[in-house]
Amino acid sequence: MQRGLKGIVAAETAISFIDGNAGVLVYRGHPAAKVAVQHSFEEVAYLLWHGALPGAAELSALQAEMRQARQVPDFIYTLIETLPQGLDMMNQMAAAATALCPGQEKPTLAQAVQLTAAMPVIAAAVYRKEQGLPAIRPHAALGHAANYLYTLTGEVPQEAHARALEAYMILTMEHGLNASTFTARVIASTESDMASAVSGAIGALKGPLHGGAPTEVITMLEEIGTVERTEGWLRARLENGERLMGFGHRVYKTKDPRAVALRQVTEQVGQDDHWLRLAAHVEQTAIRLLEEYKPGRGLYTNVEFYAAAVMRSIGLPASMFTPTFAVSRTVGWTAHVLEQAGDNTIFRPEARYTGVIYS
Ligand SMILES: CC(C)(COP(=O)(O)OP(=O)(O)OC[C@H]1O[C@@H](n2cnc3c(N)ncnc32)[C@H](O)[C@@H]1OP(=O)(O)O)[C@@H](O)C(=O)NCCC(=O)NCCS
Structure with missing residues (x-):
């Protein structure tokens, strides 16, 4: 038995590879450090979902789809407004994500794109609600990371801030079979739906041993x-x-x-x-x-x-660290859910019984 499954290989994946001794993190064959410097959030999300970087036409199609998907319906804003003040922000995000993308159908790429595009809008609306401020609707002309900052503050961010945040978000999109990604795969393995896998992953990421706080x-x-x-x-x-x-x-x-x-x-x-x-x-x-x-x-x-x-x-309080981590990691979670659903076996490990047996 390995407590915490430490060192146990529990799944096969083609999404990312980590070599801690060599200091290497690879996204679909590409060094994450390189793609974070050379590419946008949308391009790297495409890479993780599809296995290759997008061409110009594929990228503009994804950008258009994400801009459309981040126009979340009014009831999501209403839901966030009506959730109790002070409820953990991650739980509010999980509730909104589940409401946005309900259903029992097999997880789809369209849902991955929808949840990824909506997550920063949801996080920003939750943050502003907690501050007693009204939500800000997405800015039509901004990319994913810059728009996240815009919906948080209501101001078009400086290029330097948007780019630094974007690089951080790319570098935290995916990190192998960490606890929240494993959670998402376990949920997907029961043939549950995409939003349930993502909201479960949010629950796992929220714990201080994983999502942390800087x-x-x-x-x-x-x-x-x-x-x-x-x-x-x-x-x-x-x-x-x-x-x-x-x-x-x-x-x-x-x-x-x-x-x-x-x-x-x-x-x-x-x-x-x-x-x-x-x-x-x-x-x-x-x-x-x-x-x-x-x-x-x-x-x-x-x-x-x-x-x-x-x-x-960029002036974000420490309380937004874990929500921002969830905003980025939604790409990795959804990529793993699709991979799991594509070649599924339900996770069902065994436990060693340490209790008594009465006759
Ligand atoms: C992340 C961490 C827990 C990894 O721990 P680890 O790989 O198990 O390493 P160890 O705790 O065994 O430390 C090995 C040695 O390096 C030292 N060390 C490790 N991290 C250190 C740090 N951040 N500053 C100073 N010394 C450090 C330890 O004191 C120890 O020294 P010793 O050999 O004289 O006893 C550890 O590096 C750490 O505590 N870092 C600071 C906490 C941190 O950055 N957290 C994130 C904050 S947001």
């Missing part, structure tokens, strides 16, 4: 505040035997390829942005100091460090 990284960046204060602040923590948040990873024992790619993007677009510039400086300094204080441990930036930096730079 609050501590945000606190660290806020406390450091300026480039000049960085080294002294980090050194004091390490002298004190404390851990630096956003560094080290259980799977990646070399550079987390997602963090490497995000650094590249933030370097390209974040020259004028205080938080992205500060994050790049904190990262460089921390890696140098971690090698000095913890030589040979292979401690590098993890993706959550940049999640925090990107969120802080």
